[in-house]
Amino acid sequence: MSNMILFNGFARYVTTVFSCCIFFLFLIFPASKLSHAEPLTREAFVTLLQNTHPIFEKERLTSAIEQAEQQSNLGEVDWNLSSSLTWSREESTIAVFSPDLTNALSLETGVNKQFWDTGGRLSATYSLNRTSSSFEAAPLFSYPERFYENSIELQYSQPLLRNWGGKLTRLEYDLKAYDVDVAVIQAEENIEDFLTESISKYLDWVYLEEQKRIIERRLHLSRKEYERAKSKFNAFLVDSVDVIRAQDALNTWKQNLGLVDSQLSALKAELSVLVQASTILTGTPDFNLYDLRLPRSLVSARAKLQDSSRVLRIFELREEQLDVGATGVKETGKPDLSLIAAVTAKNAEENGWDSFNLEKKDAAIGLQLSLPIENRTAKANYQRNRLQVLQLEKDREDVFLSLDASLSSLHAQMMRLNGVLKLNREQIESARLRTIEEIKIYEQGRGDLTFVIMSRDNEESAKLTYAENALNYQKLWLQYQALMDELYEEEQGARSSVLRAQE
Secondary structure: OOOHHHHOOOOOOOHHHHHHHHHHHHHHHHHHHHHOOOOOEHHHHHHHHHHHOOHHHHHHHHHHHHOOOOOOOHHHOOEEEEEEEEEEEEEOOOOOOOOOEEEEEEEEEEEEEEOOOOOOEEEEEEEEEEEEOOOOOOOOOOOOOEEEEEEEEEEEEOOOOHHHHHHOOOOOHHHHHHHHHHHHHHHHHHHHHHHHHHHHHHHHOOOOOOOHHHHHHHHHHHHHHHHHHHHHHHOOOOHHHHHHHHHHHHHHHHHHHHHHHHHHHHHHHHHHHOOOOHHHHHEEEEEEOOOOOOOHHHHHHHHHHHOOHHHHHHHHHHHHHHHHHHHHHHHHOOOEEEEEEEEEEEEEOOOHHHHOOOOOEEEEEEEEEEOOOHHHHHHHHHHHHHHHHHHHHHHOOOOOOOHHHHHHHHHHHHHHHHHHHHHHHHHHHHHHHHHHHHHHHHHHHOOOHHHHHHHHHHHHHHHHHHHHHHHHHHHHHHHHHOOOOOOOHHHHHHHHHHHHHOO
């Protein structure tokens, strides 16, 4: 008896502790967190994708690399420092007016810079020399055995024809700017293609969930039909064949459900890896498959495509780049005429400190000309440039025709499919009414169960066809948005809205 009392007391203690644990769990984790994950909207799916998939950062890095390469061209106008240290020993072959042996040590340091806006180059050079000489016989003229020489020279070279205004100096930088712009556009194109493919898989998920829902409903009805047929058979109201038919229909829809479940599990596993989120495995999509959007008129869409297509914009940028390159080619064909001016302050003394007193001045100014006689290289390069422009124009026309053909095809398919979807809705309603009538006839004993099963199968098949056609329409709309360059912009706006809602 005492053992029984102890057992009951322990049981009450365990029950109390368990109840308290459950109570605290509900306090810590609200019901919304203990339940399944919230349905995932298309916008939230894309946000997950943009936060986790490496392709977005990879495409941004492409343009960043081009920008870094463009900045490297700025090195053309950097200050450049040069320096040299030289020792020499020279023996004279005929020592009449020169020393028999001369040892010299010189240090030369300079800076130079090319100017972006003018194309000119400035250089400053400082030179320090120490020279010692020896004579086997007394020289005819006075000549110091050792002396020091210092000099500072400033020189400026200004092009007057070729590279006037620094056109060639900054040419590579200007050309690279177009590569940067193209890289940005191409990155958006690549991201949009990836989004099209990924959202298409999300739509497949939506469709499979809808298909599963339809099949589960049909399976539930098949199970009820089977149970009703068995009850009627046990009451000797129907033949055994009705039970067999009902069971056969039940098994068929079980198989259909198993097939859809396997496809759904495989797709959810793929999507969970794609967005790197395991919540996909237990979550459900939140998207109205039957909410259809109509495209703008074909004339309006074609005009927008021609005016603002990213792909066509790339061709425009490349053509502008070739035009800038042509300006550079023309520039290289001009005569190289430069104005050169130089001033020097110098001095030479036997005493090293005195040589730093730069008393003597030199100055020079002159013109330097280099002129290719036939100039065949520049002419050939310019001719090639113009041919490339013509080829680019034909490429642009070719691509536009391809885009226009795709637009016309998508527009026609969507308009036709929209009419088919209206017929699908009418077919579903007709099948529903027919099912009601077949059930009435069967319940009155004037019909066969086979017709009830067939009618319900037709109704569910009509719903499945409607869902499949709606999926096809949504995918066509997705391709249409991508073709019109509207998908990436729309998803960027939707992502901003999702982020603001999360804040």
